[in-house]
Structure formats: structure tokens, C-alpha cells
Amino acid sequence: MREARERGDRVRRVRMIDVANSLGLSRATVSLVMRDSPLVSAATRTAVLAEAERLGYIYNQAAANLRTQRNDLVGLVMPDVMNPFVAEVSLGVQEVLGELGFFVVIANTVDRLDLQRQILQSLVEHRAAGVVSIPALTSAADHFTGLRRSGLPTVLLLRHIDGVELPFVGTDEVAIGRLGAEHLTTVHGCRRVAYFGGDPLASPRVRRLDSFRRAVGEAGADWDATWSEPVEATAEAAYRRAAELLAAGPPPDGLLCHSDNVAYGVARALRLGTPDAASCAVLGIDDLRQSAMWNPSISSIATEPVELGRVCGRVLLGEMGMPVEGSRTPPRPEVHARASCGCH
Amino acid sequence: MREARERGDRVRRVRMIDVANSLGLSRATVSLVMRDSPLVSAATRTAVLAEAERLGYIYNQAAANLRTQRNDLVGLVMPDVMNPFVAEVSLGVQEVLGELGFFVVIANTVDRLDLQRQILQSLVEHRAAGVVSIPALTSAADHFTGLRRSGLPTVLLLRHIDGVELPFVGTDEVAIGRLGAEHLTTVHGCRRVAYFGGDPLASPRVRRLDSFRRAVGEAGADWDATWSEPVEATAEAAYRRAAELLAAGPPPDGLLCHSDNVAYGVARALRLGTPDAASCAVLGIDDLRQSAMWNPSISSIATEPVELGRVCGRVLLGEMGMPVEGSRTPPRPEVHARASCGCH
DNA sequence: CCATTCATTTAGATCGATCTAAGGTCAGTA
DNA sequence: TACTGACCTTAGATCGATCTAAATGAATGG
Numbered sequence: 001m002r003e004a005r006e007r008g009d010r011v012r013r014v015r016m017i018d019v020a021n022s023l024g025l026s027r028a029t030v031s032l033v034m035r036d037s038p039l040v041s042a043a044t045r046t047a048v049l050a051e052a053e054r055l056g057y058i059y060n061q062a063a064a065n066l067r068t069q070r071n072d073l074v075g076l077v078m079p080d081v082m083n084p085f086v087a088e089v090s091l092g093v094q095e096v097l098g099e100l101g102f103f104v105v106i107a108n109t110v111d112r113l114d115l116q117r118q119i120l121q122s123l124v125e126h127r128a129a130g131v132v133s134i135p136a137l138t139s140a141a142d143h144f145t146g147l148r149r150s151g152l153p154t155v156l157l158l159r160h161i162d163g164v165e166l167p168f169v170g171t172d173e174v175a176i177g178r179l180g181a182e183h184l185t186t187v188h189g190c191r192r193v194a195y196f197g198g199d200p201l202a203s204p205r206v207r208r209l210d211s212f213r214r215a216v217g218e219a220g221a222d223w224d225a226t227w228s229e230p231v232e233a234t235a236e237a238a239y240r241r242a243a244e245l246l247a248a249g250p251p252p253d254g255l256l257c258h259s260d261n262v263a264y265g266v267a268r269a270l271r272l273g274t275p276d277a278a279s280c281a282v283l284g285i286d287d288l289r290q291s292a293m294w295n296p297s298i299s300s301i302a303t304e305p306v307e308l309g310r311v312c313g314r315v316l317l318g319e320m321g322m323p324v325e326g327s328r329t330p331p332r333p334e335v336h337a338r339a340s341c342g343c344h
Numbered sequence: 345m346r347e348a349r350e351r352g353d354r355v356r357r358v359r360m361i362d363v364a365n366s367l368g369l370s371r372a373t374v375s376l377v378m379r380d381s382p383l384v385s386a387a388t389r390t391a392v393l394a395e396a397e398r399l400g401y402i403y404n405q406a407a408a409n410l411r412t413q414r415n416d417l418v419g420l421v422m423p424d425v426m427n428p429f430v431a432e433v434s435l436g437v438q439e440v441l442g443e444l445g446f447f448v449v450i451a452n453t454v455d456r457l458d459l460q461r462q463i464l465q466s467l468v469e470h471r472a473a474g475v476v477s478i479p480a481l482t483s484a485a486d487h488f489t490g491l492r493r494s495g496l497p498t499v500l501l502l503r504h505i506d507g508v509e510l511p512f513v514g515t516d517e518v519a520i521g522r523l524g525a526e527h528l529t530t531v532h533g534c535r536r537v538a539y540f541g542g543d544p545l546a547s548p549r550v551r552r553l554d555s556f557r558r559a560v561g562e563a564g565a566d567w568d569a570t571w572s573e574p575v576e577a578t579a580e581a582a583y584r585r586a587a588e589l590l591a592a593g594p595p596p597d598g599l600l601c602h603s604d605n606v607a608y609g610v611a612r613a614l615r616l617g618t619p620d621a622a623s624c625a626v627l628g629i630d631d632l633r634q635s636a637m638w639n640p641s642i643s644s645i646a647t648e649p650v651e652l653g654r655v656c657g658r659v660l661l662g663e664m665g666m667p668v669e670g671s672r673t674p675p676r677p678e679v680h681a682r683a684s685c686g687c688h
Numbered sequence: 689c690c691a692t693t694c695a696t697t698t699a700g701a702t703c704g705a706t707c708t709a710a711g712g713t714c715a716g717t718a
Numbered sequence: 719t720a721c722t723g724a725c726c727t728t729a730g731a732t733c734g735a736t737c738t739a740a741a742t743g744a745a746t747g748g
Binding site: 056059060063065066069071081094098107110122124125234235236239264265289290293294295 | 357400402403404405406407409410413415416419425426428431432434435438442447448449450451452454459463466468469470471493494578579580583605608609611612615633634636637638639
């Protein structure tokens with residue numbers, strides 16, 4: 001054992017050439033075996049694999065990456081792994097790309113620009129095969145010029161950044177706004193409504209709000225600006241804000257919430273309030289799996305996050321110049337009506 | 345522009361030697377600048393950085409990794425990014441390791457052994473700096489022998505696998521079981537209790553169940569075996585099972601649930617059941633942020649997932665032979681009493 | 689029996705960085 | 719003048735794979 005070890009407990013690495021020498025073959029042949037090339041004979045293949053196993057050979061990706069100028073790493077750069085919606089989207093991306101042998105990893109920016117910059121830089125320097133980025137909230141166009149120049153195939157997901165010439169995949173915010181307005185006004189006859197919560201910088205909020213407000217106006221219902229102020233998109237923050245507003249006066253009779261998480265907090269505040277508060281119709285967005293379990297069960301506009309992730313994965317494959325099968329259009333949102341809007 | 349491009353639109357890579365030649369310096373000097381070495385003069389440093397910027401130089405990590413036999417990649421291999429508890433743990437791990445310049449990424453096994461094997465193999469071949477693994481449920485000891493042999497610094501998290509000689513970090517399951525039993529029997533005077541839900545293979549369940557059951561016996565309360573059967577640890581599955589059991593007869597008067605997610609489903613079933621069902625005390629485990637928002641608000645045994653992640657990160661640093669500051673002992677669990685057990 | 693084809697194998701260059709051991713400059717000192 | 723040490727810079731070997739173009743040997747065909 002002595003000569004096999006050096007520098008303490010560190011084992012001397014076994015390389016392709018060691019496997020080759022041990023069998024009287026060349027590195028090239030061993031390399032072909034490792035890459036499952038059809039060029040080598042079956043006999044050689046089994047001999048090489050057996051010898052590699054016996055010697056404890058471990059393929060060195062760093063060396064291969066250097067030579068081929070390629071890498072199987074695909075980065076999913078997201079601002080919040082705690083958010084069940086984006087977590088679900090990641091499943092779809094992983095499904096599409098993992099199947100083709102890519103090594104899909106998630107990197108968490110925690111919505112911080114400095115971390116986002118560092119992570120994207122790292123992916124560029126590692127010569128990743130591709131990147132899917134849900135931009136941090138405060139991102140500007142020039143945070144992505146480096147990425148663009150590097151030529152690394154990139155897709156922006158969910159949050160659109162004006163002025164960035166990179167492919168974008170997101171939910172159909174216009175449809176979401178319209179669906180929400182229709183459901184609240186036409187189905188439930190709400191006369192005064194608001195869009196509750198979300199960060200003012202988030203592009204989905206801006207677009208939904210616009211479409212929602214227009215559709216509400218067309219239906220002849222009133223717009224409540226106070227209840228439509230931005231609020232951090234967590235259940236706790238939504239609860240606190242809704243409770244404050246309730247203390248100041250009665251709520252609108254219909255609320256489209258920025259996300260199911262926001263709806264949870266709003267529903268709690270309404271339930272603990274006056275009886276007329278409890279009659280306010282609440283509609284979430286995302287339809288998280290938990291929403292059906294809530295009390296009251298939360299009505300929500302479903303956006304099929306997993307399929308959205310698949311679509312995103314396919315668009316990225318297109319960017320990487322690979323053949324793609326399947327839809328590259330985000331799924332159509334639809335209302336899943338439950339108790340919180342008064343449907344059951 | 346013509347000579348700068350080749351093969352369609354692909355720009356000829358700029359290398360260190362190009363920067364060096366352009367300034368009449370050697371590669372070595374440029375390399376030192378890129379690594380922020382104190383050996384180079386301030387004048388040379390600024391000149392090199394400016395020229396690198398001008399030429400559009402991008403550092404090649406693959407080449408550096410090959411030469412140094414090192415990599416700043418740390419893999420967090422987990423079975424379910426949708427689980428808010430493990431997502432929160434990941435924040436702690438990332439905090440500790442990210443601060444030291446490691447590139448922390450999350451890889452999702454979806455609790456599948458084949459994907460887990462593939463991901464761990466990939467990390468070994470990439471010569472990652474370290475791995476934190478929450479093993480897939482059906483993992484056996486021999487799924488980790490390859491990892492061990494490779495010498496890649498590894499920490500197992502949350503799920504213990506018998507016979508694996510790798511450092512393990514997890515919540516204090518014995519304390520959780522005891523705390524749960526004490527709260528239900530001593531504080532609320534429950535006479536008949538059960539441990540609800542969780543996968544039979546999950547090591548936390550086995551350990552908690554053991555400790556919980558013993559403490560329950562010592563307190564003189566009865567054990568309900570039917571309500572203690574394993575159930576998939578999702579709110580939906582817990583709801584369905586609890587509803588089934590309720591239809592067959594009255595529930596115990598105290599339930600320790602495998603997780604807050606499970607408690608959500610159980611609480612819903614109890615609330616929709618008979619009045620005596622609603623009086624059953626429910627205690628979750630993990631204390632997710634949402635739990636305070638639930639109706640009824642869910643009492644839970646808090647395990648400080650972020651701090652647990654930090655502890656895990658520190659243990660991994662230790663494995664990598666780096667100096668470590670801070671605690672390497674998991675935080676002590678404590679009961680956060682709310683409405684679901686009858687505290688408010 | 690030689691030319692041709694096919695299947696398999698290979699030598700040597702190459703990817704782009706870092707490391708080692710040594711070299712050059714220059715000010716201060718004996 | 720020669721020596722010393724501090725400071726900065728560098729030539730050449732090296733990491734471990736893949737690629738290109740060519741060699742090898744066996745089988746086939748005329």
C-alpha cells in the first residue's frame with residue numbers, strides 16, 4: 001500500500017493511461033471505451049471496463065471539459081428555492097434536460113444582485129452548457145450583457161427584464177389578469193375589487209395588474225387602489241397588511257392575490273375579521289398543491305408550473321442548437337374554483 | 345471583425361497568453377493577477393486587468409481545475425426541493441460555504457436511486473470540493489461506498505443510513521419524540537396518542553417514534569397503533585388517511601405529526617369531522633413559516649432548519665480540512681405552541 | 689496474389705490554465 | 719566593488735483527457 005499513497009492519506013489518482021498501460025493498449029482506446037464509442041471491439045471494451053474497475057479509475061471531467069470545450073452542467077439560477085412555485089418549475093426544467101444527460105443544478109441568489117452576478121460569472125467561467133435564470137428583482141438589463149456576450153445559451157424565466165435580448169419564458173400574465181377579473185366580476189358579481197400584494201418591481205405583477213384592471217373596468221366594477229398597493233409576497237406580510245387595512249375599514253368584495261402564498265395570509269386576516277370581511281372573494285395565483293388543504297380551501301388560477309418548466313427547458317435546448325420535441329408555448333392558465341372565492 | 349470569428353458566429357476564445365502577449369508579459373504573471381496574488385506590482389495588476397477587459401478575456405475554470413486538481417463546486421444532493429424544510433436547510437449550508445467562496449449548487453434526486461447515483465457520480469468525476477447528501481429513502485449503505493472510496497468530503501444530512509461511515513448531521517429525533525410526548529400528555533392531558541405519518545423507511549420517523557412511544561408509556565397514556573401507521577408525508581395523503589380513519593371511529597386525543605405538512609392535512613380532516621374530532625390535539629414538526637398562518641394555527645416542534653444547515657456546512661468544512669468557527673451541534677428542538685394543540 | 693475495404697487501434701498534438709525553480713532589478717550595505 | 723535581500727517576473731513542465739490523421743491487420747474480391 002505504501003507506494004500507492006502519497007501526501008498523507010491521499011491516493012495517487014489512476015488515469016486513463018494507467019488503465020491503458022496495464023492492458024497494453026493506448027489512451028485513445030480507453031478513452032473511446034469510456035465514451036461508449038462503437039469503434040472499439042466488444043472484447044476490448046469489457047477488458048477495459050474490468051481493468052478500470054479493478055484499478056479504481058475515476059473519469060476526470062475537468063480534463064475532458066478542457067479538451068472538448070464543453071460541459072454538461074446546466075445552471076438554474078433562481079432567487080428563492082423556498083418558493084414552492086419556482087421549485088415546481090425547476091422540476092420541469094430538470095425533467096427535460098436531465099433526460100438528455102445534462103447535469104442540472106440549482107443555484108440560489110436569495111434575490112441578491114451580488115450573488116446573482118457571482119453565480120452567473122461562475123457558470124460562464126465553468127463553460128456551462130446553458131443557463132436558466134429567474135432574474136433577481138432589482139436586475140437591470142446591463143446585468144445580463146456579460147452573459148449575452150459570452151455566448152452561453154440562456155433563457156430568462158418568469159421575470160421579464162426590459163431591454164435584454166434573451167429568450168424569455170413566463171406565464172401568460174395577460175390571461176391571468178383577465179381570468180381573475182372575469183371570475184370575480186362575472187361569476188361572483190363583485191362590485192369593487194383589487195390586486196393584492198407582490199413586489200412593485202416584479203414584471204408579472206405589472207402585467208397582471210394592467211390586464212386585470214382593464215378587464216375590471218370593462219366589467220363596470222370599481223377599482224380599490226388602497227388594497228392594490230404592493231406588499232412583499234409572503235403569507236406573513238400579506239396577513240399583516242390585510243389586518244391593518246381591515247382595521248381601517250371594510251375590504252373590497254373581491255381580491256385577486258399575487259400568489260397563493262399571499263392569498264393564505266389574506267384569507268387568514270379576513271377570517272379573523274368582521275363577518276362582512278369573511279364574505280370577500282379571494283382568488284390566488286399558482287394553485288400550489290397545498291391550496292386545496294387550506295381553510296377555507298383557496299381558489300386559484302393554475303399555471304401548471306411543471307409544464308412551464310418543461311417549456312423553458314425546451315427553449316433552452318433550442319438555444320443550445322439541439323433538436324427539440326414538444327411545445328414551446330407556456331400552458332394556458334385556468335381557474336380552479338374552491339371555497340375562498342365562494343364557489344363551494 | 346472577420347479574423348476574430350470562426351465557425352459561424354463563434355468568437356475565438358481569448359486566453360491568458362493573449363492578454364500576456366498583448367502586454368509583453370508572461371502567462372504566469374497574468375495568472376497571478378487573476379488569482380489576486382500579492383506578488384505582482386500594482387501597476388502590472390491594473391494594466392493586466394484593463395487589457396483583459398478590453399480583449400474580453402474569460403477565465404477558464406476547467407483548465408484551472410485540471411491543473412490544480414481542485415474545484416470550488418459543492419453539491420447539495422437532496423430528494424425534494426419542494427419540501428420547505430429541506431429548502432430552508434439549504435439556505436444555512438449555502439450561507440456558511442458561500443461565504444468562503446464555494447459555488448454551492450443543489451441537485452434534485454426526486455428520491456430516485458438511479459438519479460442519486462448519477463448525480464453523486466457526476467460530482468465525483470467533476471472533482472467537487474464537497475458533498476452534502478440527504479439520501480434517497482431507499483438508499484442502502486453500499487450506495488455510498490463509491491463516494492467514501494473516492495475521498496470526496498461528504499456529510500450525510502437528516503436521514504441516517506446504517507453502516508455508512510460518513511459524518512452525519514440531523515435533528516435531535518430523541519428530543520423531538522420526548523418533547524412531543526410531554527406536551528401532549530403533561531400539558532394537555534391526552535390519554536391516547538399516536539405518531540401520524542411519514543415514510544416507514546425514513547430514519548427520523550423510526551427514531552422519533554421510538555422515543556415518543558417510550559415517553560408516552562412513561563406518562564401512562566395509551567398508544568394508538570392504527571393511527572401510527574406510516575403515511576406518505578404530504579398534506580394530501582395525510583388528509584385522505586385521516587379522513588378514512590375518522591370514518592371508521594373516533595381519533596386519539598393527541599397526535600404528533602411527522603411534519604407540518606402532514607399536520608396540515610390532518611388538521612383539515614379533523615376540522616371537517618365530528619366535534620369531538622376537532623378537539624384532538626395536533627402537533628406538527630419543523631415549524632414551517634406558514635404554520636402560524638394556518639387555520640387553526642399549527643403548533644409545532646421547531647428545529648431551526650437554517651441553523652441545522654449551518655451546522656452541516658461547518659461539519660463539511662471540517663471534512664475538507666478547513667478551519668471552522670461556530671457550533672457543530674444541531675440546535676435543540678423546542679415546542680412552539682399555537683391553536684392546533686389547544687394552547688390558544 | 690495483389691488491391692481494396694473494413695474494423696480496430698494508435699502516436700502525437702492539443703485544450704488553457706498553474707506550479708516549480710530560477711532569473712532579473714534595484715536599493716542598501718559591507 | 720561586490721554582496722545581500724526584497725520584490726517582481728518568467729520559461730518550461732505539467733495536469734488528464736480528446737482529436738486528427740494515419741497505421742495495422744484481417745477479410746474480401748477480382
